[in-house]
Amino acid sequence: MQLNVSDLRTVLAEIKAEPAHSVVMVLNHDLYEDEEGSYITERVWVEYGVAIVSTFRRNPCFDRMAGIDRLHRWPASHCQAYVDTRNHLSFKAFGKPPGDSALGLAIKAANRAGQPSSMEDLSYLWFARVLAAVSREAARCFGLQNCTYYSCLMQGVSGMRQAGEIPPYLCPVCYSTLGSELVLLQPVYRRGIEREDAWLGEHYAELKAFCNKWNQIPHFAAFEAWLGKRLEDRKSDGDGGETAGPSN
Template sequence: MSSCDHELLFTASSIHAKTVGYKDPTPKQLLAAAHPSGRAPKHQEPPSDSTFPAPLVLPGDDLALDPEYEPQSLKSWINEPHRNEVTVRRRALYVVPVPAVSKTVAFVDAWARPGKEHAKSSIDSPKADDVVQYLQAFYHGLPVKLLSKPRLQFMSWNETPQEDPETGRKYIGLNIGSQIIGIRSRPSKDKVFSGQLNLNDLLDAAMTMLPKDAYALLMLVDHDLYEDEEDDFCCGRAYGGSRVSVVSTARYNPALDDAQEVEREHPWPASHCRDYVDMCCQEAHEAPMKLAMKPTSPDSSPLGEAVSAFQSLPVPTAAAEFRNLWLGRLCKTASHELGHCFGMDHCVYYACIMQGTTGLTEDAGQPPYLCPVDLAKVLTATGSDEATWARSMLKFCERFSNDRMFIAFAAWLKGRLLEIEGIDA
């Protein structure tokens, strides 16, 4: 079991949020944001903060760096002129499995594994089929398909020099069946991996192979990615208007957690642990800080049940446990990046899978669920309803009863379903 018992939970924004200027939305603003009219219904309260907590806004978090990020309500999402509508002819979501590597560029295969000075991983990266099934639940109501033919393959790129002598940048070809597309690459800046592929080039390739009936496409890669020259790495990105996204498995490898300072005691839902929130805020401020709100003990609320379920399993140490931990991390990012293809911006209303993130620690601390505002957007696009969505997600999560995130998500979903049934009664 973990050394922290998560005895007390925070469901509000941290005291650091106040110091950087983040302003919590009022209950009326939260209700209005989730209503298509943009007005708060009378005689109605937003869901409990023990179901949908506020964003934590810890030091270094995305909202801490940009506390005035413009919110996107359901109404503004509906009225967004560049948002792509789901149509009868264009409604399928496609997942492209990790490309193969040809013998002509065998060195690229090694780039998908951590460098010599880092821990080696004996487990395989997550399977595309599992990601497809997760997304089938998450975007319930839309078909999610594996685009396995033609099988993508990295190969030599002969139209430009193989290596730039000044930058060390190599050009790799990606065969997508109809053509071979050049993908820039470079040595990894932080040397966690020996090489990285350019994210923007992969997104361009995704656009080229977008099927006619596709609403959106997600490409999976095992290689580390970079977007701009100043980046150390990037785990994923979407060209939302173009309906394509790319997500890398590389940095989510649990074998790299120590090297990347990703601790396993306080991912969601334990990210709401009072002691953890307190520690993060104290470390960022020289003077002692007074906690903003009295924390609550875990209870029978969805968040409380999620923390109890999380605590029921030990910190993962076995290969099978690492495999599911890796899958959970990847699924969260896959659902987030596809969310951008649905026209959703980063969330500022609640702790939510659509929050922006500045790194792996914040990524791990964010929940896998959609908040009331963003769930309303997805349900509008897919034609599903919240209870059906929750049951679909629950069925998937219960397959992974030995993983802390999935079992916690299952407990949260059960609690939320009880709330929904109470509202409908």
């Protein structure tokens, strides 16, 4: 069954509790916006602080129909063979990421986890996709738009295939934008830049602990490894400082 997002928005905006900055609704139904489009998978209204994410099209049972190659989701989405095949081109190889880089460790962790095959693992994969979508829409509620700077959770994507090829983290520009928005909501007892830096460290640690619970599937295993390396780098760089933002 398809639900109209405008109807849902009207209800959500009315029932949203006053202290809430924004609300993201997750529902299992398919969505549509108007008679012209066949379906949409998420929608945000920044002015209302309301977003809606549908789980329906993210179900792994639709992967074949959507042209999704599960082996080449992030962090393996930049694999040269995969990119060449998709673009019908052949570029000169630039080599692999260093094995001890955050991205290199994420790739190794994803390979170790192996591909999900049981119903339970596939449900975790589905869960990971929904989480990424909710993260994107929540970030949009704080003013983030499509990112054109780096590899980033906020990169513009079209369809479920592309949605799985972007990383689950924000680039330095988007982290800084979101961080400065969020620290405005916190008590003012430290300088803004210090609060932003402290927030990033705490946020990485919380995300890493969360990913650890689900690391039997490649997406969470890779993100856990990536976050571990970034936390390590921050420590060796003097707890954040110049390299507070993420890199590959």
